[in-house]
Amino acid sequence: MKQLICGVITLLILGVAAPAHAVIKVLATTADWGALATELGGDRVNVYTATGALQDVHRVDAKPSLVARARTADLLISNGGDLEIGWLPVLVRESGNYRIQPGGPGYFEATAQVGLLEKPSQLDRSMGDIHPQGNPHVQLDPRNIAIIAKALTARLAAIDAANAAYYQQRGADFNARWAQALARWDSMAAPLKGLPVVVMHRDQVYLCHWLRLREIASIEPKPGVPPSAGYLSQLVTKLSESRARMILRNAYNDPKAANWLSERVAAPVVLLPFSVGGTPEAKDLFGLFDDTLNRLLAAIQ
């Protein structure tokens, strides 16, 4: 019993004292925000990513390993916009970690930094799994990444003031490299402008918006609602009138519906990483957009 009490006390002391001398512990809900935190925080941050690119971040279990990571996090980077509504509130609540409570300095929401597309004018769940604040999948527009990077740099500098200059310097460096890459991507993407595409779910909206791709149909009739056979055959009819150049599928999507449609409407399925780690080439944020563009361009050649 004595040993147990000693053990518990030691753990308590460690728990209180650890953040003072350790690197900043970051819990990022998605691979993209984890990658951004690594870009900006370098070796001063220890980043844990709650989900992988092959997971649908809408539907994730608030599993014990994630609660444990939330417990020790100095900074929680969430996507926000209700993307993680089914599990993140449980993590934050069960973590017993006051630092990452919403509104506190240790809670960072990516979507809160940028303007959201598709903010519904009417809220009703008969329209599917819609999000009141707008479409939350902001990471596929690299211009959003630039804005969020600035805000995240400021946040890192605020919660780890001793290393503020380090974060500012890394932030400036990232921004310069990102601006260069953005210019390169913009010129690469010129042939994609105006191409008609079919999407799976409304999560490629920001990509289409950035590249000026024209979304002519969505395989999901409503957000979060899988297509019925009837809907798919309607889609075939519709696409025989207005042809699509490609069908975009994210790495985490079930390939069946996209492949079925592709055979009938003579448009190739283009697998996109959607998130860092979604394809072997999408190793980091730069790779995410390089690979996305390479795959889109390869499909129209």
Next chain:
Amino acid sequence: MTILKQVAASMALASVLLPAISQADDDVAALRAELDALKTDYAARLGALEARIAELDSAVSTSGAALTDAGQPSPAASSAQAASAFNPAISLILAGNYTNLSQDPESWRIAGFMPSGGEVGPGERSFNLAESELVLTANVDPYFSATLIAAITPEDEIGVEEAFFRTLSLPAGLTAKGGRFFSGVGYLNEVHAHAWDFIDQPLVYQTMLGNQMGQDGVQVKWLAPTDLFVELGAEFGNGEAFPGTRRNRNSLNGTTLFAHVGGDLGASTSWRVGASWMDLRAEDRSYEDVDDLDQAVVNAFTGDSRTWVADAVLKWAPYGSVTRQQLKLQGEYFHRKESGQLAFDVAGAGLSDTFSSEQSGWYLQSIYQFRQRWRAGLRYDSLDSGSPSIGLVDSNVLPPESFPALLAASPDRISLMLDWSPTEFSRLRAQYSWDDARDEGQRDRQFRLQYIYGIGAHSAHKY
């Protein structure tokens, strides 16, 4: 722009003038100082300009994103909204069922166990409305949140299932909760009916906790600052819930301790195991029985009730993606010791003597989501009542048949489940059970259909 021009002009001027003044050392020094001053001045101004440009840039790209929203104008926030902006998140769950039972539900009991008095059993035949659950929750201030979960019963009553505050800002991984709440013991005890994987609770929950154990009191939980999930918790309350009863005492009555450990096995598998201990006291905990002369009697237990629980859950989903495929294995074991006094026929004979029992039970279930929206489940329940030591029987005051509810038995049940969940907010379910909870040879074949609908705020469920 004008500043840039001025810089360029000064530079040009300086380059023209420099050769001419090279002979005059004093002048050179003075000019150098002047130029340096100019340089620093302009560097500062340029810095400010660059910052301003960057700021405008980001504003432009933000509004660029917002501009495309033009097709769907967003409504302006009205002042009326401001007044209600702090309303708590509200969600409402409606549920109901159709029940087909081969045995009369009036005769349902779990053989060998004192009835728990909870809302247990297979329910009534035909169509039934189940409890409607209303949840209101919000942060109170930076330090506390508050939650009310009320159940509106089909009998037109409102019951408070849970009503508690919870701390938001305690240090060192501590969370405290106070009010009325479901205890953190076991795995299923905290889970509300709409989130169960079967229509009913396992038999062991029905008989040992009266379905779910909740009491008025306080709970303290501590989470270890380790990558392995380690959670310790303790609760102190009035112990009014079965197997305890309310006692007219100032002291603490219901004490529970629990520990949970969990983690991952690779990207696809996660697990949690737990151990819990409950110490409750009962005073005149009465139950109805029929004595050896076929007379209805009311007996009552007074004494200590101690239960320990072991629970384990394992979940598997490819890459942790639960949309298409998931397997969930779950099992719990309960062991309870009760000792004290048992009074026979409190309204009549009023005999009383010692009593002690040692009883156990467990269930094991697996839920398999075989395709998007569809899940199938199998559950096995088993109980062992043991043979209690009844003072009135041991001393030959009464025959064992005077306590038919306590005659040794080993009830069990097998349940099959299939459910279809079009979205996270709706679920339709069919369940078939072979229920041997009664005495031998009285198998109840139970077929039930159930609906569960959730409206309002999106709920988030625990692991």
